[in-house]
Amino acid sequence: MKQYAYYPGCSLESLAKPYQLSAKEVSLALGLDLKEIEDWNCCGATAYFPVDELLAYTLVARNLAIAEKTGLTEFVAPCSACFKNAYYTNNYLKKDPDLADHINFALEEDDLHVEGTLKVRHLIEVMLEDVGLEAIKNQVTHPLAGLKIAPYYGCQLLRPRKDHEDVENPQFFEELLSAIGAEPLKYETKTRCCGASLIITNRKAALEMVRLLLKEAIDRGADVIATTCPMCNVNLEVYQSQVNREFGTDYSIPVMYFTQLMGMALGIAPRRLGIAKESVPKAREAVTA
Amino acid sequence: MAAELSFNQEIANMMYATHGNPISHCLQCGTCSGTCPAADFMDYTPRAIIGMIRENFKDEVLASNTYWSCASCYHCTVRCPAGIDIADMMYALKRYSMWKSRFKEGLIGPDFSEAFVKMIVNSGKSFEPILATTYLPRFSAADMVQEALTATGLVLKGKIPLLPKRIKRLKKFQRMVKRIIPLGELS
Ligand code: SF4
Ligand code: SF4
Ligand code: SF4
Ligand code: SF4
Numbered sequence: 001m002k003q004y005a006y007y008p009g010c011s012l013e014s015l016a017k018p019y020q021l022s023a024k025e026v027s028l029a030l031g032l033d034l035k036e037i038e039d040w041n042c043c044g045a046t047a048y049f050p051v052d053e054l055l056a057y058t059l060v061a062r063n064l065a066i067a068e069k070t071g072l073t074e075f076v077a078p079c080s081a082c083f084k085n086a087y088y089t090n091n092y093l094k095k096d097p098d099l100a101d102h103i104n105f106a107l108e109e110d111d112l113h114v115e116g117t118l119k120v121r122h123l124i125e126v127m128l129e130d131v132g133l134e135a136i137k138n139q140v141t142h143p144l145a146g147l148k149i150a151p152y153y154g155c156q157l158l159r160p161r162k163d164h165e166d167v168e169n170p171q172f173f174e175e176l177l178s179a180i181g182a183e184p185l186k187y188e189t190k191t192r193c194c195g196a197s198l199i200i201t202n203r204k205a206a207l208e209m210v211r212l213l214l215k216e217a218i219d220r221g222a223d224v225i226a227t228t229c230p231m232c233n234v235n236l237e238v239y240q241s242q243v244n245r246e247f248g249t250d251y252s253i254p255v256m257y258f259t260q261l262m263g264m265a266l267g268i269a270p271r272r273l274g275i276a277k278e279s280v281p282k283a284r285e286a287v288t289a
Numbered sequence: 290m291a292a293e294l295s296f297n298q299e300i301a302n303m304m305y306a307t308h309g310n311p312i313s314h315c316l317q318c319g320t321c322s323g324t325c326p327a328a329d330f331m332d333y334t335p336r337a338i339i340g341m342i343r344e345n346f347k348d349e350v351l352a353s354n355t356y357w358s359c360a361s362c363y364h365c366t367v368r369c370p371a372g373i374d375i376a377d378m379m380y381a382l383k384r385y386s387m388w389k390s391r392f393k394e395g396l397i398g399p400d401f402s403e404a405f406v407k408m409i410v411n412s413g414k415s416f417e418p419i420l421a422t423t424y425l426p427r428f429s430a431a432d433m434v435q436e437a438l439t440a441t442g443l444v445l446k447g448k449i450p451l452l453p454k455r456i457k458r459l460k461k462f463q464r465m466v467k468r469i470i471p472l473g474e475l476s
Contacts, residue, residue: 010415013454039457041413048409049361050383050402053305055469059409062465092306099306106468110461159363160374167367193326193362201398202358205330209360212326 002130005067005118006034007086009079009230010042016079016230018274022259023078023123025268030131030139034076037066043085054102060089061103064120065112078123078259080229081196084156087120122157124228124258128172133179141267143181149261150187150217150225151177154232158191167191176258177226180265189216194235210235211243214251225255233257296347303381310378314371315339321365321375331355332393335365335375338382351391356382357398410466413456 012020027034040063048056064086067075075090077083093100093116104113127136151173158167168191174184194213195206213236217225227233237255244251256275263273294302297313304310315336322334332353333341341350359379366376383402386392392399408415456462 013414041456041462042409042415044405044409044415048402048406049380050398051387051406052470053303053380053384055406055466057306058465058469062462088306096306102469106465109464109468110458155360155362155364159367160376161367191364193360193364195326196360196362197401198327198358198360201396201401202327202330202354205327205358206360208329209326 001031001033003033003035003072004074004076004126005070005072006036007040007043007063007067007075007077007082008036009077009082011079011230011234015234016257018260019078019230019233019257020274022257022263022268022273025272026127026259026262026266027123029263029266029268030127030136032126032130035070035072037063037070040066043082056085057089057092057099058103058106060085061093061114062107062110062112064090064093064116064118065107065114067118068115069112073117073119074126075118075120076123076126077120078228079231080122080154080156081231083120083122084159087162088160090116090118090120092116122228124157124173124176127262128176133175136176136262137179140180140265142265144261144265145181147182148185148221148223149177149182150185150220150222151190152187152194152213152217152225152227152232152236153191154227154229155191155193155196157228173226173228173258177261180262182261182265185217185220185222187216187220187222189213194232196231196235199235199239206235207239207243207246210239211247211249214240214243214253215249218251218253222253224261225253226258226261227255228258296345296350297342300342300378300381300385303384304374304377306377310374310381312339312342312373312378315343315373316371318370320368320370324364324368325359326362326364327358327360331358335359335379339373339375339378350382351386351389352393354393354396355379356386357392357396359383410463412454413459413462414454 008020024034041059043060043063044056048059064075075086077086093114100116107113153170153173158170161167177184189212192213193209195209198206225236227236233255240251243249260273260275301310317336317340319336322328322336325335328334333355338350338355356379359376361376363376366374369375387399405415
């Protein structure tokens, strides 16, 4: 089994527990060994950067340093915001010795040192590239036949652009959903932002952003919206009732992590994928019907 | 006497990792504004804000809600024909306004950021319910009720634990933070 330094992030210990459960189950089933790094700290999402840039990088660097110490070479995050922070911090550390010096001076307090030598990846990339579509397909025992899914990529999984990859109309999520037998829908707003923490700081703006995403998925006849990030999932799922109150709609669509959908297709019991705990009970009907 | 820095230069100095991010190359094409999902909720669009920074309209920029309405989605960044990282510039403006303690009245963003940082410095982890109480006072009564209902609902459904977690090496973690920023105003 290939081993990875795994950084779950705070959300996976609270709001996104179903993501944690399903990520672990599916990884195990596909032969990926996610080794959670010890004593990690919150990476800060988008909240530290408005306060202090260097502190923001230092907090991310501490987790990278802990992961480097394990001797593993790949750092995997299931949260898109954590992934983006780790990916760019790692890059800046590698490229900018001055920045690395500053940060290492602070890390000395915790007997840590960072080099920026890890390969930083999102969990969905690991599934697609290290396991591969063919191998996933071969393990599917309960294809999600007929299930119409809106693949929601969100922002930080794709942006900023890392190399020359297609950030305007990516297809990898659709390919993954096809591999598990589901029907990925065309979803124009798939890379449009859900509002992230504006849900707290600018409620009106965020609810409008969430409304647009829900509307397109529902108009296209989606049974489920699939996500790759705890923040996206929470905004689309938990705030549906507030969207309905604000706009007089009656939206009620299940929102599920891609790992929950994969787990269903691999024949893992819904309970072990955190599916019974969803706020929107329809999620269960949609996939078990 | 040293010449006073232009606002443009001050903001450039707040972008260390992207090395100044040359907003002077902006073509004023408006692609960023057309892309931005939050533009309708901003006093000035991203394109306009860049123009204003270049023209040294510091007071107007600091009195606007534009960068506090930015969700950091990087959609503008990947589309800018001049290669400007607009999302990073929005972060720099937030930092500048926090540093100078100058914000538009009634914004929740600055309080939220400060509360989040405090929480992490105190525990090493983030914890939604504690955070909720620190930012709730800024909400209107109706919002507060909604937020409380959402939070209570989540706790009842077992999604949020009742007690915050802490990292093990918290003392060392805090000393690490102190090497970066003096904690006076934060803790
Ligand atoms: S950024 Fe969000 S998900 Fe990542 S560790 Fe912090 S709170 Fe958790
Ligand atoms: S869609 Fe929203 S929550 Fe998801 S990654 Fe983008 S900003 Fe974060
Ligand atoms: S997209 Fe780039 S060049 Fe065009 S207005 Fe915005 S910042 Fe300027
Ligand atoms: S990063 Fe900010 S300014 Fe740019 S498109 Fe997203 S919300 Fe708008």
